[in-house]
Amino acid sequence: MRPNIAIIGGGITGVMTALACARKGASVELYDAAAIPNTANLSWAHGRLWKHVHENNAALQPLAAHSLAFWRQLIDAGSETVGCQTQSIRVVDDADCRRLAQLYDALAIGYDIQDPVLSTQSSLLRMPSANRRLFVGHDAILLNAQKVYAHLCQALANTGSIVLKPHTRVDLGTIREGRHFSINGERKSYTAVICTASRPLTRHIDRSGIAPAPQYQVHLDVHLNDARACLLKPVLTMGDEQRSWCVPSPERRMLKVSASRFSYSMPPDSHDLQACKRYLLDRLRVKYDQVDVVVSPYFELPAQKRQGTAYWGRHDVTGCIAVEACDASIFKIAPALSEQISQHVIHGVNE
Numbered sequence: 568m569r570p571n572i573a574i575i576g577g578g579i580t581g582v583m584t585a586l587a588c589a590r591k592g593a594s595v596e597l598y599d600a601a602a603i604p605n606t607a608n609l610s611w612a613h614g615r616l617w618k619h620v621h622e623n624n625a626a627l628q629p630l631a632a633h634s635l636a637f638w639r640q641l642i643d644a645g646s647e648t649v650g651c652q653t654q655s656i657r658v659v660d661d662a663d664c665r666r667l668a669q670l671y672d673a674l675a676i677g678y679d680i681q682d683p684v685l686s687t688q689s690s691l692l693r694m695p696s697a698n699r700r701l702f703v704g705h706d707a708i709l710l711n712a713q714k715v716y717a718h719l720c721q722a723l724a725n726t727g728s729i730v731l732k733p734h735t736r737v738d739l740g741t742i743r744e745g746r747h748f749s750i751n752g753e754r755k756s757y758t759a760v761i762c763t764a765s766r767p768l769t770r771h772i773d774r775s776g777i778a779p780a781p782q783y784q785v786h787l788d789v790h791l792n793d794a795r796a797c798l799l800k801p802v803l804t805m806g807d808e809q810r811s812w813c814v815p816s817p818e819r820r821m822l823k824v825s826a827s828r829f830s831y832s833m834p835p836d837s838h839d840l841q842a843c844k845r846y847l848l849d850r851l852r853v854k855y856d857q858v859d860v861v862v863s864p865y866f867e868l869p870a871q872k873r874q875g876t877a878y879w880g881r882h883d884v885t886g887c888i889a890v891e892a893c894d895a896s897i898f899k900i901a902p903a904l905s906e907q908i909s910q911h912v913i914h915g916v917n918e
């Protein structure tokens with residue numbers, strides 16, 4: 568019998584999982600609380616970074632590697648503005664530089680070590696240079712997330728076996744036995760339910776015994792207006808105390824700039840927002856003509872708990888297959904995640 572799968576959440580993970588399940592012969596109903604594509608979710612962004620080397624999370628490395636073929640194919644088939652190869656830059660001290668060099672050597676990935684003062688990036692960004700090195704990894708791809716996500720949503724519409732259910736919020740607390748849930752009191756039944764709603768399913772602690780906590784990340788979307796902007800590279804850490812980072816869009820019209828320290832456990836107030844904005848704009852030497860201050864709510868596990876955490880699995884309480892957000896990196900690994908989940912659900916469905 569043809570599997571009938573419900574997917575809750577129409578972000579990049581849900582959309583790619585719907586396409587992967589349909590390719591394997593399932594019929595799919597894809598629910599989102601808003602429109603599909605949802606221009607207010609985390610997948611609707613100007614620039615997102617894929618990189619191979621994840622020094623802080625070993626579980627990400629194989630998922631990123633498995634996703635690479637998909638991103639390369641998409642870039643080769645589309646225009647340059649969908650995505651492009653680039654480098655990943657870190658401003659580090661000598662000890663971190665040596666550690667990174669060992670890691671890149673072990674993975675046989677190329678890198679350069681430069682003097683920050685002599686680098687073009689220093690004319691575009693204000694980065695500390697005393698006792699610092701610029702570690703330039705040859706391992707990154709910039710993706711125009713909006714274009715990628717919109718392109719995949721278009722593919723959904725062209726797939727006969729996928730039914731879209733936009734503007735339909737599913738009460739996640741009603742999911743039972745991994746197969747049923749209710750909408751406005753009406754019980755829906757499927758062969759399997761997959762939840763990619765980018766939030767914890769219940770207030771219960773998860774498989775690892777830790778409840779993902781809501782975080783509010785403050786970042787700036789900077790509209791660039793500088794002929795030199797084409798030289799901007801993604802900088803993973805600018806070497807400052809707040810651990811600032813920036814990711815340009817592939818065509819370098821927009822720059823997302825933020826700092827790891829500008830993540831709050833409560834919604835930041837206007838005073839916090841002004842302080843973040845002032846600090847982050849002070850990092851920029853590149854010219855711009857508009858700045859949007861954005862607060863992105865998201866859920867993630869504390870960094871020290873992320874090591875080795877599976878990105879998806881069967882949820883203890885509801886029994887459904889869930890991607891419970893545990894890392895702000897899901898976009899880059901969505902191709903691998905969707906393939907693993909669809910394999911599991913379709914091939915394990917009648918067991």
Ligand SMILES: Cc1cc2nc3c(=O)[nH]c(=O)nc-3n(C[C@H](O)[C@H](O)[C@H](O)COP(=O)(O)OP(=O)(O)OC[C@H]3O[C@@H](n4cnc5c(N)ncnc54)[C@H](O)[C@@H]3O)c2cc1C
Pocket residue numbers: 575576577578579580581598599600601605608609610611612614615616617735736737738739763764765784786814825863865890894895896897898899900
């Ligand atoms: C500041 C910032 C920078 C980032 N940078 C990067 C990066 O450079 N590279 C990278 O790979 N990742 C990055 N990420 C992370 C990445 O953008 C997200 O992890 C990814 O887009 C999440 O995709 P998703 O499909 O899981 O969730 P989302 O895109 O958030 O989609 C979830 C969907 O579920 C729907 N939904 C929620 N609840 C319900 C419900 N009850 N019923 C029905 N629908 C529901 C929502 O409406 C939403 O459309 C970044 C995140 C942030 C915040």
